[in-house]
Amino acid sequence: MTATLRVLLLAPETRPSVMSDCHSLIEQEISDKSGVSGTAVKLAYKTVTGFAPGYYQRTLDKLIPQLVDRLEPYWADFAASGGSEFGDYLAKRGTEVSESLLSVTDAMATRSKRPAIVKAYRAVRGNAGRHIEAALPRVGELVMKYAG
Numbered sequence: 001m002t003a004t005l006r007v008l009l010l011a012p013e014t015r016p017s018v019m020s021d022c023h024s025l026i027e028q029e030i031s032d033k034s035g036v037s038g039t040a041v042k043l044a045y046k047t048v049t050g051f052a053p054g055y056y057q058r059t060l061d062k063l064i065p066q067l068v069d070r071l072e073p074y075w076a077d078f079a080a081s082g083g084s085e086f087g088d089y090l091a092k093r094g095t096e097v098s099e100s101l102l103s104v105t106d107a108m109a110t111r112s113k114r115p116a117i118v119k120a121y122r123a124v125r126g127n128a129g130r131h132i133e134a135a136l137p138r139v140g141e142l143v144m145k146y147a148g
Contacts, residue, residue, distance in 0.1 A: 005068045005075045008147040021142050022064055023057075029135045037127045044120040051117060059108075066104045071097075071143065086148070087140025094133035101132055 009018045026045075033041045049056045071090075074097060078089045090097050105128075109121045124131075 003147070005072050005143065005147065006065070009068050009143070010065055014146055018142075018146060019061065019064060021145070023060065025135070025138050025142055026060075029131070029138065033131070037124075037131075040124050040127070041131060044124045047116060047120040051114070063104060063108065067101055070100045070104060071139075075143070075147070085140065086144050087137035090136040090140045091133070094136055095129065097136060098129040098132035102128055 008014070030041055030045050033039075048059070074090060074093065075086070078086055081089075083089050102125075105121065106125075109118050109125075112118050112121075
């Protein structure tokens with residue numbers, strides 16, 4: 001039986017590296033954005049990272065386990081299929097995977113008591129699926145780094 005992503009990515013000895021790599025992946029993806037949509041994403045990111053000391057890191061720390069859980073069924077199917085590139089697997093299911101991941105941030109935004117954060121999230125939510133789909137190959141690479 002293949003280990004779960006939760007075990008592979010969130011074990012105490014692995015989690016700090018995974019968190020650091022997730023942060024780098026997010027920064028890389030945001031840096032790559034351009035145009036009006038990219039500007040909105042960059043502004044929203046600046047709002048979240050500048051909101052309060054440590055807020056972004058704490059939020060990421062809460063989100064990653066939930067996102068890993070959303071990726072779990074895809075990982076199980078990928079492992080059972082004998083695939084070699086998880087990023088390709090995710091990209092082929094882009095809309096489905098991105099909506100699954102966005103359900104986590106949608107729920108967090110719904111519960112949030114921070115109007116500035118909610119406003120920033122709502123400003124980018126319309127194009128978020130497209131941005132996440134573009135990031136799926138990198139997400140798959142990150143997972144494979146620890147699970148492959």
